[in-house]
Amino acid sequence: xxxxxxxxxxxxxxxxxxxxxxxxxxxxxxxxxSKLMRSHQAPDLKVVKEGQVILRARNLRAxxxxxxxxxxxxxxxxxxxxxxxxxxxxxxxxxxxxxxMFSDPNLAMxxxxxxLSMIIPQxxxxxxxxxxxxxxxxxxxxxxxxxxxxxxxxxxxDLSTVDVSYVSSRSWYFLNLFGLRGLFSLILGEENAMDxxxxxxQMSGFGFDPTKSxxxxxDSIDIIQHEWALPKLEKRAxxxxxxxxx
Amino acid sequence: xxxxxxxxxxxxxxxxxENGGGGAxxxxxxxxxxxxxxxxxxxxxxxxxxxxxxxxxxxxxxxWTLYEQVAFAxxxxxxxxxxxxxxxxxxxxxxxSTRVGRLEGLLLEAKGAWAEAEKAYERLLEDxxxxxxxHKRKVAIAKAQGDLSAAVxxxxxxxxxxxADHDAWRELAEIYMSLQMYKQxxxxxxxxxxxxxxxxxxxxxxxxxxxxxGGLENLQTAKKYYASxxxxxxxxxxxxxxxxxxxxxxxxxLTKGRNKEEKEGSNLQSLAAEALQRDYxxxxxxxxxxxxxxxxxxxxxx
Numbered sequence: 001x002x003x004x005x006x007x008x009x010x011x012x013x014x015x016x017x018x019x020x021x022x023x024x025x026x027x028x029x030x031x032x033x034s035k036l037m038r039s040h041q042a043p044d045l046k047v048v049k050e051g052q053v054i055l056r057a058r059n060l061r062a063x064x065x066x067x068x069x070x071x072x073x074x075x076x077x078x079x080x081x082x083x084x085x086x087x088x089x090x091x092x093x094x095x096x097x098x099x100x101m102f103s104d105p106n107l108a109m110x111x112x113x114x115x116l117s118m119i120i121p122q123x124x125x126x127x128x129x130x131x132x133x134x135x136x137x138x139x140x141x142x143x144x145x146x147x148x149x150x151x152x153x154x155x156x157x158d159l160s161t162v163d164v165s166y167v168s169s170r171s172w173y174f175l176n177l178f179g180l181r182g183l184f185s186l187i188l189g190e191e192n193a194m195d196x197x198x199x200x201x202q203m204s205g206f207g208f209d210p211t212k213s214x215x216x217x218x219d220s221i222d223i224i225q226h227e228w229a230l231p232k233l234e235k236r237a238x239x240x241x242x243x244x245x246x
Numbered sequence: 247x248x249x250x251x252x253x254x255x256x257x258x259x260x261x262x263x264e265n266g267g268g269g270a271x272x273x274x275x276x277x278x279x280x281x282x283x284x285x286x287x288x289x290x291x292x293x294x295x296x297x298x299x300x301x302x303x304x305x306x307x308x309x310w311t312l313y314e315q316v317a318f319a320x321x322x323x324x325x326x327x328x329x330x331x332x333x334x335x336x337x338x339x340x341x342x343s344t345r346v347g348r349l350e351g352l353l354l355e356a357k358g359a360w361a362e363a364e365k366a367y368e369r370l371l372e373d374x375x376x377x378x379x380x381h382k383r384k385v386a387i388a389k390a391q392g393d394l395s396a397a398v399x400x401x402x403x404x405x406x407x408x409x410a411d412h413d414a415w416r417e418l419a420e421i422y423m424s425l426q427m428y429k430q431x432x433x434x435x436x437x438x439x440x441x442x443x444x445x446x447x448x449x450x451x452x453x454x455x456x457x458x459x460g461g462l463e464n465l466q467t468a469k470k471y472y473a474s475x476x477x478x479x480x481x482x483x484x485x486x487x488x489x490x491x492x493x494x495x496x497x498x499x500l501t502k503g504r505n506k507e508e509k510e511g512s513n514l515q516s517l518a519a520e521a522l523q524r525d526y527x528x529x530x531x532x533x534x535x536x537x538x539x540x541x542x543x544x545x546x547x548x
Contacts, residue, residue: 059410066443071433
């Protein structure tokens with residue numbers, strides 16, 4: 001059936017807008033709570049050093065054209081040398097993040113706290129949405145969808161003939177969950193604990209972060225060709241002076 | 247590096263405050279933000295705010311930052327008792343704080359009690375082994391005592407951990423230059439160029455080091471870096487213009503026998519010479535004859 005259903009504007013006033021407002025407020029609340037609860041992590045020497053090494057290696061990659069070829073080659077070997085290069089991580093040290101997590105109770109506690117602060121509000125809000133806002137059509141998605149999405153998007157609506165574009169408020173909740181990230185970074189500044197999606201991705205693949213980035217930097221430096229930018233600058237100096245002298 | 251507009255604003259505020267207009271607090275904030283070193287003014291105006299209870303209570307939480315700033319300025323102006331009072335007030339408010347401990351160490355340094363200052367910093371470092379400012383203060387102590395090699399060692403150890411700190415690289419380069427360890431200084435300047443490739447002073451300094459080390463290849467490279475400084479400063483840097491001329495002459499002297507490449511280097515050199523003459527004509531016309539005769543000599547000798 002392709003007839004257009006007319007949705008009451010009261011739905012917009014009393015469902016869509018309040019739901020968004022509530023999610024924004026809960027996000028702000030979580031941000032402040034996480035700030036209060038954040039335990040002071042003493043920076044680890046190794047972590048700091050690796051961060052700085054990565055910065056330096058990145059500078060080398062970015063401005064390689066500005067130093068002479070000999071210096072560049074010397075630095076390249078310094079970084080990527082197989083035996084004691086800065087960026088070379090011996091294979092044994094690599095995969096021990098999990099072991100580290102279990103052996104160091106502080107790390108495990110921090111992870112758990114972060115996960116909890118994310119899971120509990122999500123669960124509560126979801127339950128609230130289901131309780132109050134189910135059983136009716138909330139919105140219409142502007143593009144057509146196949147029938148496979150019906151189970152996901154039309155949860156409370158038990159009519160199988162309604163077009164799949166008409167969705168329940170549960171899908172509005174999910175839309176907000178992923179979409180409000182941009183809004184949060186505007187109002188809460190760059191460093192906000194609201195990047196749930198990022199954290200979810202990180203949780204699934206908790207690798208040893210520094211090792212991976214060190215290895216990545218090493219590969220990028222290996223690839224780089226040195227292209228000396230100075231001769232070009234010399235030519236440009238001539239032009240500058242010519243213009244100046246005229 | 248302070249931008250021109252902010253420097254102008256600072257000067258304007260300074261003259262306004264000096265002449266009795268308001269805005270002392272704004273001036274102090276700007277000095278703090280730009281990390282400018284105007285200790286006597288800061289001391290005078292900061293103390294006037296702090297000694298006035300009404301103005302002090304208006305500041306609220308910022309009061310302690312002002313105490314810290316005034317303590318720094320007092321130490322710079324050798325007014326140790328003022329500094330001691332400020333630090334005493336701060337340590338009463340924030341007992342056991344690293345930041346206040348750093349100020350106390352600084353006071354010992356200012357009085358010249360190097361050994362005690364070092365002991366104080368070692369104690370602070372035990373609790374915070376990764377505090378960058380304390381490491382730098384240790385280097386400053388070594389430098390102030392004239393022990394440059396110890397300063398170099400400390401800086402190298404610092405840079406092993408914090409290798410992306412370009413201020414430290416700059417300091418190390420200057421110390422190496424004063425110790426005449428030119429190759430090491432060249433390495434430091436390369437690091438600086440890598441981290442900030444569009445800042446002309448680093449190109450200039452690197453060119454100077456290469457020119458000082460000498461040798462044909464270094465001279466050619468130095469000439470290129472003088473040229474890049476000219477590009478980056480739009481031809482206004484007199485030293486770079488001189489550098490280009492001198493490099494060309496030195497190169498010609500070294501390659502006198504082998505005439506293999508008559509490069510367009512002479513083009514750059516003659517352009518630089520003309521630009522130099524123009525510069526002198528505009529800014530110091532009395533010295534222009536000297537420059538002209540010097541350039542003529544150089545052309546004859548090459």
